[in-house]
Amino acid sequence: MVGWGTVCGSPAGANIVANLIIGPRTAGATEGHHIANDLMQWYSEADMPVFKPAKPRIAIDKIVTTSSDSPLCHVSVGKWMETSGHPLKSAERKDRCARVAASTAYRLVELLNDWKNGDYETTADFSAVKEHGITGQMNCGECHNDVPSPPMTTIKS
Ligand code: HEC
Incomplete structure (x- = not known):
């Protein structure tokens, strides 16, 4: 996935781990799915990197x-x-992303510990929008001013 600029590897990896431990989303919204949703939103809102290594x-x-x-x-x-x-390509940016990975792993462990202890409750309130018949987070216009029309405009959402 490196270099594609799509979903950050930290939440992607954490969500795979959550699903491996709790079980996949086979039907409906299971706890594993909620943890993934929580992590995506937490990642998006956190002041990153959160984690401060003892020996950077x-x-x-x-x-x-x-x-x-x-x-x-x-x-x-x-x-x-x-x-x-x-x-x-700076060392600082690489260090930043290493810290982001550690921050996300830490958050996942907190969520999984809550789940193990029976204290887990979902915190995310994100719900996918379908403005163009495709689900997504519709905030790309913050930087891109020309969002193309989807090719399947005749398909009803
Ligand atoms: C904070 C600003 C910002 C936001 C928000 C943003 N992008 Fe980008 N995006 C960029 C920049 C800058 C580039 C160009 C990177 C480069 O070429 O080095 C880019 C490039 C891209 C490219 C590659 C374009 C090409 O011509 O190959 C795609 C695809 C893309 N963005 C999709 C998205 C999508 C989808 C969203 C919303 C979910 C989004 N972007 C939100 C800043 C942003």
Whole structure:
């Protein structure tokens, strides 16, 4: 998946792990599915990176944090790059993404512990919209001003 700029590998990986542990979404919304939904929303809203390593790979006194409003890599990384001024290939950006992975793994463990203890409740209120007959998070216009029409405009949602 590297380089495609689609869903960030951290929530993607965490959600696969959640489904492996709790079971796949075979019918309806199971707890595993809720945890994935929670993680996607948490990832989008958190000031990333949340996790502060005891021994960071590179010495950054105060790392810039940004909230992506999206689980997409190119949006999450892009907003951080703009705010921090660090380019994609910089050591700082790589360290940032390593911390994002750790932050997300940590959050997953918290959710799974709640589930194991019987205390898990979903927190996400995201519901997919279907403005164009395709489900999605319709906030791409924040940066892209020309959203193409879907090819299947005759298909009713
Ligand atoms: C924070 C700004 C931002 C948001 C929000 C954003 N994008 Fe992007 N997107 C970019 C930038 C910048 C590029 C160009 C990256 C490059 O070429 O280096 C890009 C490139 C793309 C590309 C590749 C375009 C091409 O010509 O190959 C696709 C596809 C894309 N975005 C889809 C989306 C979708 C779908 C959404 C909403 C779910 C979205 N983007 C939201 C900033 C954004």
